[in-house]
Amino acid sequence: MLRADINELLTQTGPKTPMGELFRQYWMPACLAEELPEDGCPPIRLKLLSERLVAFRDSYGNYGLIDEFCAHRGASLWFGRNEEGGLRCPYHGWKYDTTGQCLDVPSEADNSSFAANVKLTSYPLVKIGDVLWTYMGDPATQPPLPEFEFALVPPEHTYTSKRWQQSNWLQAFEGGIDSSHVTFLHSGGLKTDPLFKGAKGNEYNLNDTKPFFEVADSDGGLFVGARRNAEDGKYYWRITPWVMPNFTMVPPRGDHPIHGHFWVPIDDENCWAYSFDNHPVRPLTREERQAMIDGHGVHSENIPGTYRPVANMDNDYLMDREAQKRGEYYSGIKGIAIQDSSLQESMGPIVDRTKERLVPADSGIIKARAKLRKAALALRDQGITPPGVDPAHHHVRSAAVVLPQREAFLDAARDDVKVKPGMPVASV
Amino acid sequence: MTVDSSLLSSCARAASAAEARFRIDAPVESRSARVVALDDRAADVLRSVADLGWISARFLVCETVIGGGVAAGDFLLRDIDGDPAVLADELRGTHVVVMVATQDSGADAAYAIGKACWERSIMTAGLVLGDGFEVQDAVAALRPHARVLLPTADESDVVELLRALRV
Numbered sequence: 001m002l003r004a005d006i007n008e009l010l011t012q013t014g015p016k017t018p019m020g021e022l023f024r025q026y027w028m029p030a031c032l033a034e035e036l037p038e039d040g041c042p043p044i045r046l047k048l049l050s051e052r053l054v055a056f057r058d059s060y061g062n063y064g065l066i067d068e069f070c071a072h073r074g075a076s077l078w079f080g081r082n083e084e085g086g087l088r089c090p091y092h093g094w095k096y097d098t099t100g101q102c103l104d105v106p107s108e109a110d111n112s113s114f115a116a117n118v119k120l121t122s123y124p125l126v127k128i129g130d131v132l133w134t135y136m137g138d139p140a141t142q143p144p145l146p147e148f149e150f151a152l153v154p155p156e157h158t159y160t161s162k163r164w165q166q167s168n169w170l171q172a173f174e175g176g177i178d179s180s181h182v183t184f185l186h187s188g189g190l191k192t193d194p195l196f197k198g199a200k201g202n203e204y205n206l207n208d209t210k211p212f213f214e215v216a217d218s219d220g221g222l223f224v225g226a227r228r229n230a231e232d233g234k235y236y237w238r239i240t241p242w243v244m245p246n247f248t249m250v251p252p253r254g255d256h257p258i259h260g261h262f263w264v265p266i267d268d269e270n271c272w273a274y275s276f277d278n279h280p281v282r283p284l285t286r287e288e289r290q291a292m293i294d295g296h297g298v299h300s301e302n303i304p305g306t307y308r309p310v311a312n313m314d315n316d317y318l319m320d321r322e323a324q325k326r327g328e329y330y331s332g333i334k335g336i337a338i339q340d341s342s343l344q345e346s347m348g349p350i351v352d353r354t355k356e357r358l359v360p361a362d363s364g365i366i367k368a369r370a371k372l373r374k375a376a377l378a379l380r381d382q383g384i385t386p387p388g389v390d391p392a393h394h395h396v397r398s399a400a401v402v403l404p405q406r407e408a409f410l411d412a413a414r415d416d417v418k419v420k421p422g423m424p425v426a427s428v
Numbered sequence: 429m430t431v432d433s434s435l436l437s438s439c440a441r442a443a444s445a446a447e448a449r450f451r452i453d454a455p456v457e458s459r460s461a462r463v464v465a466l467d468d469r470a471a472d473v474l475r476s477v478a479d480l481g482w483i484s485a486r487f488l489v490c491e492t493v494i495g496g497g498v499a500a501g502d503f504l505l506r507d508i509d510g511d512p513a514v515l516a517d518e519l520r521g522t523h524v525v526v527m528v529a530t531q532d533s534g535a536d537a538a539y540a541i542g543k544a545c546w547e548r549s550i551m552t553a554g555l556v557l558g559d560g561f562e563v564q565d566a567v568a569a570l571r572p573h574a575r576v577l578l579p580t581a582d583e584s585d586v587v588e589l590l591r592a593l594r595v
Contacts, residue, residue: 001456001594214577269445348448355452358592360524360553360576366592367578367585406568408579 002353002369010372011168011350013265014050018376022245023049024137025379025389027146029262029274030065030125031055031132032162043087045078049136050267054078055125056098058085063125064098065134071102071118096120128152130160131274147391148247149419150260150278158278159257159292163300164308165341168350169246169271173263175340176248177240177364179226183209185343188329189336190253195277195288195297196336199254201400201428204228204236215364216410220244220393221371223417224364225409226251230402236428237409239417241396242368244375244388249398250298252427257284258398259298269349272307275299275337281424300337309338317342395419399426458483459523461595463586464505464541465489466527466534466566473557474528477586478508485595488513490537515544524551524593527570528586530558535569542573551575555586 002010013020028048035044036057043056045068052068054077062085068076070089077096080087086103088095094115095104100122102115123134124142129151135142150158165172175181182190183205190202208228216223221242230236238251249260262274275298277284284292295301300309311318317333324332333339358366375386387393399416403409410417416426463478463485465471471489478487487508505513519525525545527538538554545552554574556563559581567579578585 001592210575212571212575212577214571214579216579217581348445348451350445350448352448352451355456357456357594360526360551360589360593362592363553363576363578363589366589367580369592370585370588405572408564408567408571411564 001356001358004352004354006369006373007350007353009376010369011170012268013169014268018380019245019372020049021137022372022376022379022386023265024135025141025143025386026137026245027126027133027135027143028246029131029162029264029272030123030134032160033127033130033132036063036132040082043078043080043082045076047266047270048134049265051121051136053123054080054087055132056080056082056087058082058087058098060085062098063127063132064100064122065125066096066098066100066122067120070094071120072105094118098122098125129155129158130276141385143389144391147394148243149280149395149397149421150276152421153278153280154283156283157280158276159284159289159299160274160276161292161299161302162272162274162307163302163337163341164266164306165271165273165345166269166313166349167271167341167345167347168268169263169265171344171347171351172271172273172341173246173248174365174368175344176250176261176263177222177224177242177368178362179213179224179238179240179251179364180211180361183211185330185339186336188323188327189339192328193296193336194291195256195259196253199256199428201236201238201251201253204230204428205238208236211361213361213363214409215367218242218393218396220388220390220396221247222364222368223410227409233405234402235405235409237399237401237403237413239399239401239409239413240364241398241417243393243396244386245372247388247394249396251398251400252425253400254427256297256427257288258425258427260398261298273337273341280420280422295335295337298336300335300341309341311335311338311342313345397425400428401426402428456594458594460521461485461524461526461590461593462518462522463487463526463528463590463595464537466529466537466541467531469530470528470534470557473530473583473586475508477590480587482590482595485590486518488518490534490541515541519544519548519550522550524553524595526553526555526586526589527574528555528557529563529566529570530556531563532565535565538566538569539573542570546573553589554578555580555589557581557583557586 040059093106100120102118212227214225221244224240246263252258257277257279259277264272378384553576554570
């Protein structure tokens with residue numbers, strides 16, 4: 001359980017809130033690069049950390065993320081015309097560049113300096129990999145660009161998707177470090193999903209439904225180790241890294257691509273689940289990429305032209321009771337991503353954690369909440385930069401390894417949980 | 429009978445943060461817990477933690493292994509006030525045992541308590557306070573019998589875990 005005031009602290013990410021300020025210390029995904037596919041393309045509306053914004057790519061190829069509303073009368077600039085190095089409000093013609101600087105107020109005199117005094121809030125927007133990243137904090141403390149492996153491998157090695165989740169970011173994120181649900185909720189997928197099936201590690205998962213857990217600090221957050229019995233008195237370890245505040249990875253299976261998530265708050269009752277796959281050694285095969293596009297693995301099949309899953313709250317996630325009975329899908333819901341979102345959304349937009357009954361197996365979640373709270377308060381009260389801001393903290397991988405019983409998972413697998421460009425992941 | 433699925437989902441769509449406050453109204457029964465210090469420094473930590481006030485947690489200090497055979501139930505403990513306690517008695521009716529260690533000297537005790545809990549199907553968790561190699565053996569001893577293990581340099585994790593478990 002969590003006290004009500006701490007639950008509020010961790011789930012509220014708007015401006016001037018402690019967690020909101022914490023999130024504003026980091027570069028994080030603002031949108032997919034595919035959403036702004038060419039110079040001068042239509043702008044998109046974004047809501048991030050409860051702020052309403054517009055992202056656009058001007059006619060010269062510059063990316064911008066600015067306040068959604070025109071400084072004149074508050075009309076949405078999503079209706080704007082993307083023309084000649086700026087976004088022009090169609091209401092009265094005020095025009096802004098990618099930094100939010102007003103370039104033109106047509107109603108003013110030709111040589112008026114009025115426009116120079118008008119500037120909208122703006123944030124940097126930078127393309128790295130398939131993602132456009134933003135930093136919404138104080139420009140004076142802007143950290144170096146992020147260095148997550150999935151965004152740095154060659155384009156043909158990686159794939160990123162996103163989906164809208166109708167819940168607070170924290171309950172989505174907590175699913176990302178909760179290894180114990182996999183054996184139940186995702187058991188069907190371990191046998192059938194083209195991006196999971198066939199790995200030796202799946203047998204360990206399915207044969208041992210009561211894993212042991214170890215939770216260890218890392219420079220950027222945590223490593224959560226889930227231990228199951230393997231043969232010859234050895235343990236099968238699945239190691240999940242968390243980089244603060246909202247990056248998690250899923251331990252790999254066989255030679256399948258390695259995957260993970262960013263959990264980005266839209267507002268306090270909605271978040272984006274960014275899901276990626278990458279293979280550090282080889283390009284994704286055509287079949288793998290198509291499986292990701294089709295919503296297999298950690299990805300979702302979305303309503304065309306949107307990032308809302310086809311299976312969503314409005315249609316009961318296309319519940320299939322017959323498949324549930326057969327065991328094809330343990331919960332009756334198809335797909336790993338929707339299996340998670342269906343249950344996390346069922347908890348309500350912001351789950352009341354004063355009423356939950358945690359068990360020792362939830363220690364990863366308990367520890368993560370404590371680290372988030374302490375980091376948010378240390379930032380607010382002492383100005384301490386939180387873990388995970390330093391790009392060196394981004395150089396982590398998940399791993400799946402078989403170790404002798406006496407070996408501490410993090411000692412034995414220390415090299416396996418570090419990024420080694422071009423080298424294979426540790427996987428079973 | 430064909431049922432309109434959009435009708436079925438209407439309740440789910442009506443979910444709101446305000447409504448969530450009315451969920452799970454049944455009283456939450458606390459689980460019975462024993463929190464055991466495996467060495468002297470861990471005992472100091474638990475003495476300060478015990479002062480915070482708990483619903484159903486009893487705090488114990490491990491001092492002696494009788495006979496050296498580490499058989500379940502032979503383990504002598506003291507409670508936080510120094511009165512003797514017997515492991516087998518303490519485990520009766522207990523739901524979870526949290527062991528706290530700060531150094532390798534508690535390895536044998538960790539093994540014995542973990543084994544006794546295992547035989548009684550009692551959930552176990554281990555908190556090892558310290559950095560890396562200085563507690564390596566304690567971690568190794570706890571590993572087979574603590575279903576959850578938290579090696580940590582942060583003493584406040586003891587309180588965080590116990591509060592989260594509602595003990």
